[in-house]
Every structure is written in structure tokens, then in C-alpha cells.
Amino acid sequence: MRYRRLGRTGLTVSEIGYGCASWWGKPRFPEADALGLVHAAIDLGVTFFDTGASYSAGEAEPRLGRALAGRDVSRLVIATKAGTFHAGGGRIARDFSPTAITASVERSLGNLGLEQVQLLQLHGPAIGELTDELRSALADLKQRGLVRAFGVNSFDTAVIEHVVGLPDFDVVMVDYNVLRPEREPLIHRAAAAGKGVLAGMALAMGHTGLKVAKLKGPQDLWYAARGLVRHRDEVLKGARFGFLHRQPGVTGSQAALAYVLENPHVACAVIGTTRLAHLQENAVASGMELPPQVRAGILGAQRR
Numbered sequence: 001m002r003y004r005r006l007g008r009t010g011l012t013v014s015e016i017g018y019g020c021a022s023w024w025g026k027p028r029f030p031e032a033d034a035l036g037l038v039h040a041a042i043d044l045g046v047t048f049f050d051t052g053a054s055y056s057a058g059e060a061e062p063r064l065g066r067a068l069a070g071r072d073v074s075r076l077v078i079a080t081k082a083g084t085f086h087a088g089g090g091r092i093a094r095d096f097s098p099t100a101i102t103a104s105v106e107r108s109l110g111n112l113g114l115e116q117v118q119l120l121q122l123h124g125p126a127i128g129e130l131t132d133e134l135r136s137a138l139a140d141l142k143q144r145g146l147v148r149a150f151g152v153n154s155f156d157t158a159v160i161e162h163v164v165g166l167p168d169f170d171v172v173m174v175d176y177n178v179l180r181p182e183r184e185p186l187i188h189r190a191a192a193a194g195k196g197v198l199a200g201m202a203l204a205m206g207h208t209g210l211k212v213a214k215l216k217g218p219q220d221l222w223y224a225a226r227g228l229v230r231h232r233d234e235v236l237k238g239a240r241f242g243f244l245h246r247q248p249g250v251t252g253s254q255a256a257l258a259y260v261l262e263n264p265h266v267a268c269a270v271i272g273t274t275r276l277a278h279l280q281e282n283a284v285a286s287g288m289e290l291p292p293q294v295r296a297g298i299l300g301a302q303r304r
């Protein structure tokens with residue numbers, strides 16, 4: 001596993017990060033398997049773990065806390081999010097008020113069993129929600145030692161552009177993968193401003209032509225349904241990248257990750273997986289050279 005600096009945070013992160021979200025955090029996914037994946041990720045050299053207060057209907061964060069209990073977390077960078085929370089009945093509510101964000105951080109620390117969150121990202125705020133009052137509450141959390149660095153996770157270009165100009169935030173997490181080359185200028189500008197850049201959805205949620213074709217477990221049905229209901233664009237665009245899964249010497253996921261990590265401004269590609277074999281396959285993508293003919297194929301598919 002290779003490691004990169006996360007902007008100016010002073011933190012170093014593994015090139016492959018593990019996303020503790022979605023099916024991984026759901027009670028229907030066995031606890032032993034979920035915890036085992038975190039432990040295997042640590043053994044593979046993964047040091048960046050990404051979760052959120054609202055992930056998996058609020059179940060992901062305490063589950064990650066249980067996975068970390070009794071482990072040496074000194075080399076790990078545990079990142080969580082605030083601003084969205086599970087409001088019951090599968091509903092996600094938003095609250096970016098200073099009081100709500102402060103309470104969320106305090107709850108997250110309890111859930112994770114940590115004294116400090118290395119990275120707290122605001123989860124999809126609107127520009128108008130990044131008020132002076134909120135920024136002063138964030139400064140207070142830092143001063144109390146509860147949070148080391150702040151970031152914003154957003155897939156809205158205008159929000160990221162705005163955050164790039166704010167000194168309070170050291171990190172941005174954007175949706176960057178083979179389907180989203182249009183993110184590259186923004187990533188470049190963020191890095192030039194000293195921000196650490198995280199690629200969320202680094203595998204385009206698995207929609208590069210493989211998910212719908214292989215339904216082996218309940219998680220596959222869940223991810224396929226999520227794609228069809230909420231991410232049709234990804235599913236449709238992803239169909240152009242089926243060739244990635246027919247290359248010699250590199251799997252489709254490794255090729256897609258190697259593409260993301262070819263971008264020197266990306267510190268870490270964050271991937272969610274519920275399968276050990278996938279985790280191991282993804283870890284190998286760190287340090288892998290993207291074969292020139294595969295790169296050419298990706299660029300061609302992006303232009304179509």
C-alpha cells in the first residue's frame with residue numbers, strides 16, 4: 001500500500017480508503033463480516049476509513065466503533081461526517097446549525113470510541129449553510145481538540161468551488177471516477193489552493209458494467225436497485241466501460257482505481273465493499289500502472 005499527504009492537514013492517508021457505509025453498515029450484513037473487513041483492511045495497510053453520522057441509517061458509525069475497539073488506531077485516519085442524520089423511517093434529515101454540528105461531533109466520538117476525529121466533513125451543505133456562526137463553532141471544536149481537520153463532502157461544483165476559497169476547510173471529497181473526468185479541473189484548483197482531495201465513489205458505485213450482470217447476494221440487489229432508482233446516469237454511462245472488465249493482467253476495478261490514482265492531486269480513493277476478495281483486489285490497485293491501452297480505452301469511452 002502506498003500513502004499520500006492529505007493536503008495541508010499534516011495527515012498521511014493510504015491511497016485506498018475504506019468506506020464504512022451503505023450495505024456494510026446495515027444490520028442485515030453480518031456484524032462479524034463487517035468487522036472482519038475493517039480488520040482485513042487494516043492488515044492490508046489501509047489507514048483511511050470514511051463514515052458518517054447518517055450512513056446506513058445511523059448504524060455505520062457505531063459499527064466502525066466496534067470494529068476499532070481494542071485496536072491500535074494511532075496510524076489510522078478516521079473520518080466522519082455531520083450535517084445529516086437519520087430521522088427514522090429511512091428518512092435523512094439535514095441540520096447545519098452550530099448546535100447540531102457540535103452535538104453530532106460529540107455523538108460521533110462516543111459512537112467511534114475516539115477522543116478525536118481526525119477529519120470531520122460537512123455532508124452536502126448548501127453555500128448558505130456555511131455561515132460565520134457555523135465556522136466559529138468549527139473553530140471551537142478544533143480548539144477543544146475534538147476535531148483535527150475539517151472538510152466538505154459535496155457533489156455540487158458550486159459548493160466545492162466556494163469551499164476551495166475558505167481557509168476553515170482543509171479537505172474536499174468529490175465524486176471522482178472514470179465516469180467523471182469533468183471533475184479534474186475542480187480537483188486541480190482545490191489542490192492548488194492546498195486542499196486535500198478525496199475521491200468518494202471511486203468505483204462509480206460499481207456501475208462500470210459489472211453490477212447488474214452479477215447478482216450473487218442481497219447486497220448486489222440492493223446496490224443494483226439503488227443505482228436504478230437514484231443513479232441512473234451512472235448506470236447508463238457505466239455501460240460504456242464494460243471493456244475494463246475484459247483486460248489482461250488487471251481487473252476492471254483495479255483499472256478504474258488506477259485511473260483515479262493516476263491523478264496526483266487525489267490523496268485517496270475511497271471504496272465501499274462487502275467482500276474480502278474485492279477489498280484485496282482493490283488494495284493491489286495502489287501502485288499499479290494503468291496499461292496505456294486501457295487508459296486510451298477510458299479516454300475514448302469518456303468522449304462518447
Ligand SMILES: NC(=O)c1ccc[n+]([C@@H]2O[C@H](COP(=O)([O-])OP(=O)(O)OC[C@H]3O[C@@H](n4cnc5c(N)ncnc54)[C@H](OP(=O)(O)O)[C@@H]3O)[C@@H](O)[C@H]2O)c1
Pocket residue numbers: 018019020021022050051153199200201202203204205206207210211219223253254270271272273274275277278279281282
Ligand atoms: N455513494 C455516495 O453517494 C457517497 C457519498 C459520499 C461519500 N461516499 C463515500 O465513498 C465511499 C464509496 O462510495 P460507494 O460505496 O457509494 O461506491 P463505490 O465504492 O464507488 O462502489 C461500491 C460498490 O462497488 C462494489 N465493489 C467494490 N469493490 C469491487 C470490486 N473489486 N469488484 C467489483 N465490485 C466492487 C461494491 O460491491 P461489493 O460489496 O460486492 O464489493 C459496491 O456495490 C462510500 O463508502 C462513502 O464512504 C459515497
